[in-house]
Amino acid sequence: MLVPAGVTTGVMTAKEPGSVAAFFTGLLPDELVGAYIKLLSADRIGKEEAAGFLGGAHIVQELCDRGLAHAIPHTPTAPATFQATPVALAVQAVLADILKQQQNLLAGQRRLIEAQTLPDDTARKLPEHLVQIITDREEILRRSTHLVNTARRDWMTLETAVTDMPRSEDNRISCPKALRDQVRIRSIYERATTRDPVALENIRKCMDAGEEARILPVVPIKLQIADEAAALLALTPTGTGGALQIHATIVIRALRAFFELLWEKASPLYGAKPVPGCPLTAAQQEILGLLALGHADAHIAKKTGHGVSTVRRHITAISELAGHPKSRFALAVAVERRGWLQGSKESNA
Numbered sequence: 001m002l003v004p005a006g007v008t009t010g011v012m013t014a015k016e017p018g019s020v021a022a023f024f025t026g027l028l029p030d031e032l033v034g035a036y037i038k039l040l041s042a043d044r045i046g047k048e049e050a051a052g053f054l055g056g057a058h059i060v061q062e063l064c065d066r067g068l069a070h071a072i073p074h075t076p077t078a079p080a081t082f083q084a085t086p087v088a089l090a091v092q093a094v095l096a097d098i099l100k101q102q103q104n105l106l107a108g109q110r111r112l113i114e115a116q117t118l119p120d121d122t123a124r125k126l127p128e129h130l131v132q133i134i135t136d137r138e139e140i141l142r143r144s145t146h147l148v149n150t151a152r153r154d155w156m157t158l159e160t161a162v163t164d165m166p167r168s169e170d171n172r173i174s175c176p177k178a179l180r181d182q183v184r185i186r187s188i189y190e191r192a193t194t195r196d197p198v199a200l201e202n203i204r205k206c207m208d209a210g211e212e213a214r215i216l217p218v219v220p221i222k223l224q225i226a227d228e229a230a231a232l233l234a235l236t237p238t239g240t241g242g243a244l245q246i247h248a249t250i251v252i253r254a255l256r257a258f259f260e261l262l263w264e265k266a267s268p269l270y271g272a273k274p275v276p277g278c279p280l281t282a283a284q285q286e287i288l289g290l291l292a293l294g295h296a297d298a299h300i301a302k303k304t305g306h307g308v309s310t311v312r313r314h315i316t317a318i319s320e321l322a323g324h325p326k327s328r329f330a331l332a333v334a335v336e337r338r339g340w341l342q343g344s345k346e347s348n349a
Contacts (some may be wrong), residue, residue, distance in 0.1 A: 015225070018324045019264070020087060023257035026250055027094055035059045036068050036084060044083035047071050067093030091258045092220070098251055099131075099233075099244065137240045144224060144232055148185075151226040155185045156259045158223040161192035164238040186212045188259070188266050190219040191294055214266035223255065226229055231255050267292070278340045287314050288340065292332050 014076070020040065024033045035054045039045070042053070051057040063069035068090050074080040085093065148155055180289050187206070194215060209211050222234035222267050230254050235242035246252060280288065283304070290300045297315075301308045319325060322334040 019257075019261055022260065023091065023254060025092065027098065027254055029058065030294060031055070032062060032066070032068070035063060036090070039063070039069055039082070040084040044072070044081045047080035047082045050082040066097065087261060088220075089100075091254075091261070095251075095258070098254070102247065130246075131251075132245045133153050133235070133242065134245060135242050140232075140243045141242055143243075143245060147224055147226045147230055147232055148301070150229075151183045151185075153183060153227050154225070154256075156223075156225040156256065157181055157185075158259065158262070159187060159189045159193060160219045160222055160237070160239075161190040161196075162237040164240055184261065185210065186259075187214075187341070188262055189213060189215050191215050191217050194213060195294060214263060214268050216262065216266045219262075219314040223259070225252065225255055225259065227250050228256065278338075280318060280340055284314050284318055285340070287311055288318055288335060291315065291328065292335075 020037055021033055024036070026037075039050075039054060045053050050060045054060055054063070059071070063084075064071075069082060069084050072083060080184045084090070129214060134143065185206075187203075189203065193201065203211075203213055222239040224232040228249060229245040229247070229252070233244040233246060233255070235244055246255075255324055278285070283306070286304055287306075290303055295303070297308050297311050300306075301311045304311070306314075315328075315331075318335065318340075319331055322331055322338065322340075325331040325334045
């Protein structure tokens with residue numbers, strides 16, 4: 001977790017209806033949640049069949065209006081179809097709608113206050129229990145640090161590779177107090193973040209202190225969540241140009257559920273022990289961990305102290321043990337499944 005920080009989206013076509021329902025329940029009508037999950041499970045259906053399959057034309061229309069589904073036009077060889085939006089994109093659509101509603105509510109409250117000429121202290125109290133927009137850079141950084149250090153049970157972070165914070169040897173972060181207070185801290189990093197030596201060293205420092213870290217190819221937004229008490233959601237790519245501090249419990253629960261969906265899809269970050277019985281040597285495990293992070297052979301050689309030719313021999317040996325996958329991407333997938341990659345889950349090979 002890089003503090004301060006500011007949700008792969010990989011294709012999440014969710015065959016886990018329980019997880020999807022847990023996120024959307026309370027945010028959408030039950031009828032709509034059920035229809036979305038049913039459509040998601042079916043993958044895609046004929047456009048003309050959608051109303052009958054989902055329970056009516058009004059359901060089809062509402063799914064489209066909320067960004068949860070869309071029609072695919074016909075082609076010369078295939079009829080028009082209707083399919084669910086991938087979970088990650090559907091989540092973003094629902095959250096965007098909720099945040100828009102919150103902002104409209106706050107705007108309405110401010111107009112009401114102005115019309116009634118209420119005292120200033122009343123005006124200040126109304127929005128803070130739900131959501132607050134922060135645009136001052138220093139204030140965003142202060143609140144970010146405050147949030148992590150006041151967490152009591154859980155701290156969750158989504159971290160993109162986009163930053164305007166200095167990354168140099170003189171700007172290494174200090175691990176937050178929460179890591180010393182037995183708070184469970186989990187962070188999902190964008191893969192590109194791990195290619196920066198200073199950022200990677202910061203991550204490893206936090207992992208040594210107890211952070212659980214995973215990576216995704218793409219993390220679309222910076223986010224911090226402290227328990228179910230507060231969340232800090234970036235409104236700009238870097239997170240320091242604007243942020244939304246949220247105290248509305250229903251929104252925080254939704255953000256936590258979204259984090260859990262991403263956590264299940266993310267890969268454990270290099271650093272933990274491989275499964276028992278792993279046939280790789282310590283040197284091969286180190287090389288494999290760096291290879292899985294996307295580093296080139298020359299960088300791996302520099303990082304491990306081996307020559308480039310030695311690194312390539314080790315990669316060839318790993319490939320032989322894994323059954324000669326056709327590409328390095330396939331190799332990473334193969335070793336992940338076997339549990340050989342440091343930080344990977346239990347083997348299911």
